[in-house]
Amino acid sequence: MEPFTVLTAPAAPLPLANVDTDKIIPARFLKTIKRSGLGVHLFDTLRYDREGKERPDFVLNQEPYRGAQILIAHENFGCGSSREHAPWALLDFGIRCVIAPDFADIFHNNCFKNGILPVRLPRAVCDQLMEDAKMGGNARLTVDLARQVVVRPSGEEIPFQIDPFRKHLLLNGLDDIGQTMQHAPQIDAYEQARGRDQAWLPGISAG
């Protein structure tokens, strides 16, 4: 997982409440064998018309938001089905941070598993940030996880709260595997010891 440290990027305003995971990624795209590749279907029904053409009025179809890495929305973001495809689709599009007044629980957890930072800020602050985001090319926000602040284009800093353990995992890019990898020296030592004890055990090659 990629560490999340300081992100400075265009932010896309999505002034909608109750954005459910079906909106984020419709069920028909779940037959995939991949976690990646879902980005083109992110917000599919909002983003494309019936013929599959882009709807010009949807924010992610406009510059500079095609390159957005931050998304700002309203209440209860990520509700509905627990599909992990939702954060996979966001991540594949390039979104690393979602700012909203609150999030559905499972989605919130799934974000952390996939290296996405969900930031909870009051509705009024979200609205302010959306106004900032509408400044187009000048609308770059900075999210500094170590200092726990969102920096507005004006330079004003808005603090946010986050669970210290999750902060640690995100800052260091650690998922379950990442955590286990912190035991790499022990795994190495175990393998070396086993190599001596069980030298008789051959490896596999399909030759």
Next chain:
Amino acid sequence: MSGSTPRTLYDKIFDSHVVERLADGTCVLYIDRHLVHEVTSPQAFEGLRMAGRKVRRPDATIAVADHNIATTDRKSGIKEEDSRIQVETLERNVAEFGVPYFPVLDARQGIVHIIGPEQGISLPGMTIVCGDSHTSTHGAMGALAFGIGTSEVEHVLATQTLLQKKSLNMLVQVEGALPFGTSAKDLVLAIIGQIGTGGGTGHVIEFAGEAIRGLDMAGRLTVCNMSIEAGARAGLIAPDDTTFDWIKGRPYAPKGEAFEQAVAYWRTLPSDAGAHYDKVVTIDAAKIAPMVTWGTNPEAVLPITASVPDPSAVADEAARAQMQRMVEYMGLTPGQKLEDLKVDVVFIGSCTNGRIEDIRAAANVVRGRKVASGVRAMVVPGSGIVKQQAEEEGLDRVLTEAGFEWREPGCSMCLGMNPDKLTPGQRCASTSNRNFEGRQGPGGRTHLLSPTMAAAAAISGHLADVRQFG
């Protein structure tokens, strides 16, 4: 670990693989062998790719496609798109990550749980995992083997370890000898019938006793294969001379001097006298008859001579409702003799009973006889090696002359992920391990039984007692 506390086989294997014990008792457990197939691995490899990780030990990993692949005209490829994409994805992933792979047209290809032991990849004392619940099969080698989910597949690929807590120890002691006409399949069905599908929950089962010692390796693999159907995390059988003789000379087994060293180590594995089990069950093998399931879980099993049970005779309301549902789904009438149930399809194969010994046993019953008219009977060998061996012995001819289809290796009608499916309402005598609703195809009705019992059903056109086939 001090040598003074007597330990079980499970304790010994688990303890020797603990890399580190974390504060809450979770262990970083080292994994010796990781078997990979096409259905549960794509997102795991994808995860590695996205995180820029490598497969830590390709030389401890083996991949094969088995669940999806066609069991006819192999060379023309897979027609169903979803299936084809999964197999192609596996092939791309193993190439990219350098994982050893037995290609679809390689003789070593087969059901992942058949080929592990067959190739000498699964050996005593090992920890073995695979993204598939029937990984318990490999416990017959005297290994700790269990199924894992996709996120854990990724975890093992990346770290060669799993985060695990230890299970409880359970002993299933099978005394006496199996009577004429019965086999390992009847034994394990009888065990599940006795302890129930939840009987092993939270435990690792060690199968022991005279009847277990008396089983050949094929039979032991059948028993451990179905330990998962009793709810157990894994099933185990202590390795002995039968095990060592069977392993000797297999492609990936240690050779020469190394083999002798391995055997010396393997002999230290069996449970110590006085080792503690959290649960003990004793079974009398001599009382076991050829078994067949009548319902939609493996616990709903009876001797072939029995009749369909009557739900109205069941006192407990929930149990009665469940039995009622099973009787209805299976299209049965209470009191009907099991032997009178006509079958439409007979399936001999799967990781439970797709080995050469199973095909030999079936062919012995079939020899000189014909499949009953109206019955579709198929044999799907567990691997390309099994298929070759059977053809060398002429078993394919015995079976095809009788009217059986002789197919390419794979999971096939065990789960109906490829085109080999039951149609709604069809009744199937199957040597596989799961009789859940729709398992072999939507609306399909599965009766689990042994290979010889399946052969007897094919010839009779209905479920039949193989003991009358001489």
